[in-house]
Amino acid sequence: GHFCDYVQRYIKQDPNFGETAAEREFNFSRGGYQIYTTIDLDMQAAGNEATRNNVPAAMDGIDVGSASSSVEVGTGRVLTMVQNKPFSNVPEVLESDPGYSAINYNTDYDLGGSGGFQVGSTFKAVTLAEWIRTGHSVRDIVDVNSRTVQESSIKASCMPDGVYGFGSFPFTNDNEGTRGNQTVLTAMAKSINGGLVSMQQKMDLCETFDTAKKLGIHRAANQTNEELPTYGTQELSMVPSNVYGGIDEIAPITMAAAYAAFAGDGTVCTPVPIDSITGPDGKEVPFTKSKCTEALAPEVAAGVAYALQYAVTNGLADHAASAYGTPHLAKTGTTDDVVDNWTVGASTRVATATWVGNAGPVQLWDGSWGRVSTQGFGGLMYADQSIWPAIMNTADAKYGGDAFPEPSAASVQQTMVAVPDVKGKAFDEAVSMLTQLGFNVSDGGEIDSSVAKGLVAASDPAAGSSIGQGSGVTVYRSNGEASPIPDGLVGATGNAAKSTLNGAGFSNVDFTCEAGGKADGKKHRVVASNPESGAEARVTGTVTLTLDCGKNRD
Structure with a gap:
């Protein structure tokens, strides 16, 4: 039902069918068209069954929702469009039974009425893509600690003064036991917020969101907050919390198309639900087809794919492993208070995004309206981990999949940097020198040294040592009590x-x-x-x- 509604809306917005909405409506209703869609009935059936088995159409206390979209890598053909609530646009049915919906959770507002859902940590893959694009490696080491960050440490060339701001913002990791320095590969696999913040501090915030735009990622509906600069548009919110937390509401089909680019040499294709249309005379009728563009250089996409495969084999996305041995890349996402739960990933043939969560506000115990956590509703918060594999295993059995391209050496090898000689320098000067080279600096306190009291006596590792970029360097100050x-x-x-x-x-x-x-x-x-x-x-x-x-x- 929702897929058919999507096809109708797609045609009714296509200028090939008329200059005005009324003309397009008339031609669609009276044109006698034979419309051949892209849907894969086997994948659709698997998705429907898995959704029914894991997410009910309605639940007391929560406006429960689930949606899954699959697109073909390299073409944008929509293969699956599943959600937990059957379609109905009959007012009496919608008023009497919350288990039906005319809103398509998979699409943008103009193609189905949904405002989208916060994508959580699935947006981390975009930050990773920018990291690799700017010459960094997934084996570089970053600070993953929860902390308070100065906004001025976030470069933003498109904003006044060239930085995000002059205040500060605190953030935490989902697992507060995660501390210290880790590789980017581990930060992605374990979805550690602190690692992504550290990565963004070495990049340009504006360019990260430019990469997201090239991947076709946008809000499902216009921004309604008048206080935000993106008000009235579908542009993403250019804020630091987005690079690790995915705070914008985005449609599942948009995320599936973006991840298809990671699996498809960096090529992103706009989703299309139609293969062909013929008129009553048997001739083909023109329609808007998928537009494919290079969002990422192939070597950048290969680096992202490498890291997201690691998330499947060694990280939180282990449920995304194929039952047929087909290589998969994937990333999970969970929003604040576990309101939204995501798995987005791909093989070299098919990309799928599955969302399970709270579809809208419900009245809370105190009479206010808000969004409810999926915790406490059986296995709802883990349902995506059953639905996504069911769809992708069906795709693997039917279409197979190849190994992802080998990443470039630069994107997977640790960048080695020589520790400079900071002995005899002021502590702040030494810290500045080391941080500019990408090291994470810690204060080792005072040690016995002949250097004047208060100046740097030594570092560990010592000057001249070659260590990985982002590694920790401890700086020791002199107590002036040695010869x-x-x-x-x-x-x-x-x-x-x-x-x-x-x-x-x-x-x-x-x-x-x-x-x-x-x-x-x-x-x-x-x-x-x-x-x-x-x-x-x-x-x-x-x-x-x-x-x-x-x-x-x-």
Whole structure:
């Protein structure tokens, strides 16, 4: 029902059928057209069965909804359009039975009446695409901690002053046990918000949303908040929380088309529900066909596919693995309070987006209206994890799928960077140098050093070490309470070496023998010192000189 309604609306908005809405309506109703659609009946049947088994048409206490759209990779042909509520546009039916709906949850508002749904972490794939496009690697290391971020750290070339703002915003990870530094690959697989924020801090917010636009991602309906700059448009909200949290309401069919680009060498195709139309005379009738464009360079798409495959084999999208061994890429998404739950993914042949959640506001216990969490309604919050595989396994059995293209070395190999020498620099200057190179810097406190108090004494890893970009570097400040052990100790007599140490301020000097015997500082010579020459130590500490006591000296 909803798919047929979608086909009708698609034609009635097609200028090929008339210049005005009235003309298009007349031609559709009286044209005698034979319309051949793209729907795959096997996939549709599998989707319908899985949806019925996991999501009821209506539930008390929640406006329950589910929608799944599948498109063919590389063509945009719509293969599946499923939802939990059967179609009806009869007012009496809609008023008496909440298990029916005239609204198509799968499409944009103008093609079915839905305002879309927040896509949650499925939007992270867009941020990842921009990460790879700008020359970064999925094995670069990023800070994944929950924290408060300065808005000025978010570059935004299309905004005043070239940054997002001058305030701050806090964010948290879904799993607060997730801390420290992780690879981008792990941050994606485990859907760690902090990792995506760190990635965006190294990119341009405007360009991230430009990439989303190229992928065809847009709001399902016009923005209704008059206070937002996107009011009255279907443009996405250009805010940091979108890059990891997917706060805009988007149609499932839009997300399926975008993920088809990740699986299809970066080519995005507008969804089309029609294969052909013939008139009563048997001649083909022209209609608006899919338009395919390159949204991403093939090597960028391959890098995204690599990371999203890892999310299936090693991450939260493990339910998206094929029963037939067909390679799949996928990403899950859950919005605040578990209102919306998503699985979006693809093989090289078919892309599918499944949403399960709260379709609209319901009256809450206090009389207000709001959206209800899917938690507490049986297995509703996990239903997408059953519906999506049912559709895709049917697609795999019918169409198969190839291995995804190999990603470029640059997108999957860790970028190695040499740690600069920051010894003797002011702490803030050292931090600035290291962060500009992409390192995550931590304060190691003070250590014994001959460097002036308060300046940098050392780093760990040490200067010159080659480590992965984004790795942690600990910076230590000097307490000014150490001196270098002087040179020239080894080979000198014990007494001579002791005199040298005393002159450098080290008053506590002990002798020990290399191989037994009694140490004689006058006769025996130094074979080693602890600490060694060049090392730094407190002058109040003890320096031990090892002598060659077993050898006779004149």
